[in-house]
Amino acid sequence: MNPQFKKGVLELIVLESVRKKDMYGYELVEEVSEVIDVNEGTIYPLLKRLTNEHYFETYLRESSEGPPRKYYHLTAAGILYRDSLAAEWEEFQERVSKFLKERDGYE
Amino acid sequence: MNKEKFLQELRGYLQVLEDQEQEDILEEYSQHIDMKLQKGLSEEEAIRDFGSMKELAAEILEAYHVKPGFRQRNMTVPFSLTKKERESGKFFRSVADFWKGKFAAAVHGGKNAIQWLGRKCRNFADWAARLFRRKNDYGQTAEAGRMQERISVGTDIDSMSQLPERYGRNDNGINQNIKQEISNKEMNQESNKGMMVSGMGKLLRGMGRGIGMLWRGFLGLCVWGLRTAWNLGWLMLSVFCACLAMIALAGFGTLAVLLFQGYPLAGMLIISLGAILCFGALACGAFSMRIRKNGTISQSEGEVQYE
Numbered sequence: 001m002n003p004q005f006k007k008g009v010l011e012l013i014v015l016e017s018v019r020k021k022d023m024y025g026y027e028l029v030e031e032v033s034e035v036i037d038v039n040e041g042t043i044y045p046l047l048k049r050l051t052n053e054h055y056f057e058t059y060l061r062e063s064s065e066g067p068p069r070k071y072y073h074l075t076a077a078g079i080l081y082r083d084s085l086a087a088e089w090e091e092f093q094e095r096v097s098k099f100l101k102e103r104d105g106y107e
Numbered sequence: 108m109n110k111e112k113f114l115q116e117l118r119g120y121l122q123v124l125e126d127q128e129q130e131d132i133l134e135e136y137s138q139h140i141d142m143k144l145q146k147g148l149s150e151e152e153a154i155r156d157f158g159s160m161k162e163l164a165a166e167i168l169e170a171y172h173v174k175p176g177f178r179q180r181n182m183t184v185p186f187s188l189t190k191k192e193r194e195s196g197k198f199f200r201s202v203a204d205f206w207k208g209k210f211a212a213a214v215h216g217g218k219n220a221i222q223w224l225g226r227k228c229r230n231f232a233d234w235a236a237r238l239f240r241r242k243n244d245y246g247q248t249a250e251a252g253r254m255q256e257r258i259s260v261g262t263d264i265d266s267m268s269q270l271p272e273r274y275g276r277n278d279n280g281i282n283q284n285i286k287q288e289i290s291n292k293e294m295n296q297e298s299n300k301g302m303m304v305s306g307m308g309k310l311l312r313g314m315g316r317g318i319g320m321l322w323r324g325f326l327g328l329c330v331w332g333l334r335t336a337w338n339l340g341w342l343m344l345s346v347f348c349a350c351l352a353m354i355a356l357a358g359f360g361t362l363a364v365l366l367f368q369g370y371p372l373a374g375m376l377i378i379s380l381g382a383i384l385c386f387g388a389l390a391c392g393a394f395s396m397r398i399r400k401n402g403t404i405s406q407s408e409g410e411v412q413y414e
Contacts, residue, residue: 025135026142041157042166044135049170066141070134 006036012089014046015074015082018056024069047072055081110140110150113160120164123173132167225330232326236319338397345393352386355379 010032017023017031029043050056055078060068074082108116114133121129136157143153157163168174359379366372 024138026139029139039156039158040139041136041163044132044139045163045166045170047135048132048167052170065145067138069138070131 001036006038009089010036010038010042010046011050012082012085014043014050015055015078015085018072018074019079019082022071022073024061024071028072050078054078108151108154110137110154113140113150113154113157116160117164120160121167123168124171128171228326228330232319232322236315236322334398341393341396345390348386348390348393352383352390355382355386359383 013032013035014028017028023031025044025047028047029040032038032043033040047056051058051072055075057073057075058070059073061071063069114137117136118129118133121132124132140150140153143156144150359376362372362376362379366376
C-alpha cells in the first residue's frame with residue numbers, strides 16, 4: 001500500500017481504535033497492524049503527538065506480566081477530532097471513488 | 108543491534124527533549140521490544156521492524172514540533188562557548204589587538220626610522236658630493252683667476268721691457284707693433300689659459316663625479332649589505348624555527364603512536380603540539396620580517412638617480 005495513503009489515514013485508525021476501549025501501546029500497534037501494514041515504530045510518535053494535542057489522556061495500570069502499562073484514553077476533544085476526521089475521510093473517499101467510477105463509465 | 112544499544116542511540120537523537128519525555132518514549136519502545144520478545148521474536152527482529160532509526164527519531168521529534176535537523180546543531184552546543192568563556196575570549200582578543208597595535212606601531216616606527224636614516228644618509232651623501240664639487244668649482248675659478256692675474260702681470264712686464272727698444276727704433280710702428288704683440292700674446296695666453304682651465308675643470312668635475320659615484324656606490328653597498336644581513340638573520344631564524352617545528356612534528360607523531368600503544372603520554376603530546384604551533388608561528392613571523400627590495404631602499408635609490 002502506498003505509504004502516503006497510510007500516513008494520512010493512520011491517525012484516524014488510531015483514534016477509532018482507542019475510542020472503542022482504552023489501550024496500551026503495544027496492543028494498539030497490533031490492532032492497527034491488522035488494518036494496515038504499518039511500520040510499528042511510527043505509531044508511538046503519533047500517540048505522543050495526539051497526547052500532546054490533548055486528544056489522548058494517559059494513565060498507568062499494573063499488569064500481571066511485567067511493568068505497569070501506559071494506557072491511552074480518548075478525551076472529549078479527541079472524540080470530536082475523530083468525528084471530524086471520519087467525516088472528512090468519508091467525503092474524501094466518496095469523491096475519489098466516484099471520480100474513479102465516472103472514469104470507468106467513459107471507457 | 109540489541110535493545111540496549113537501540114535505546115541508547117535513540118536517546119542520543121532525542122537529546123533536545125526534556126528528560127521526562129525521553130524516558131516516557133524510551134519506556135514505550137522498551138516495552139514494545141519486551142512484548143515482541145515474549146512473542147518469541149529476537150531483539151534484532153523487533154528492532155528491525157522499527158525501520159530506520161533516523162526516520163523514527165525524526166517522527167518522534169515531529170510530534171513535538173521540533174525540527175528534526177535540530178539535533179546536529181544541538182550536538183554542537185557542548186562544544187560552543189559559554190558566555191563567560193566568550194567574554195574571556197573577548198578579553199584575550201582585546202589584549203591581542205592591543206599588542207598587535209603596539210607591534211604594528213613599533214614596526215611602523217622602525218620602518219620610519221630606517222627610512223629617515225636612509226634619507227639622512229642620502230642627504231649627507233648629496234651634501235658631501237656637492238661639497239666636493241663646489242670646492243672643486245671654487246678651486247677652478249680661484250686658480251683661473253690667479254693664472255689670469257699672473258699672465259696679465261707677465262704681459263705687462265714683457266711689454267714694459269720691450270717698450271724702450273721698440274720706442275727707440277721706430278716711432279710710427281711702435282704703437283701698432285706693441286698693440287699687435289700684446290694682443291697676440293694675450294690671445295695666445297687667453298687660449299692657453301682657457302684650455303688649461305677647461306681641462307682642469309673637466310678633470311676636477313670628473314673627479315668630483317667619480318667621488319660622488321663612489322660615495323653613492325659605497326652607500327648603496329652599505330644599504331645592500333645591511334639589508335642582506337638583516338634578511339639573512341631573519342631567514343636563518345626562520346629556518347631554525349622551522350627545523351624545530353619539524354622536530355616537534357616528528358616527536359608529535361612518535362608520541363601519538365606511543366600514546367595509542369597505551370603509554371601515558373597525553374600531556375607530552377599536547378606539549379609537542381604546542382611546540383609545533385609555537386615554532387611554526389615563529390618561523391612564519393621571522394620569514395615575514397624580511398625587507399624586500401621594493402621597500403624603502405629601492406625608493407631612495409630611485410630618488411638618488413635624479414641627476
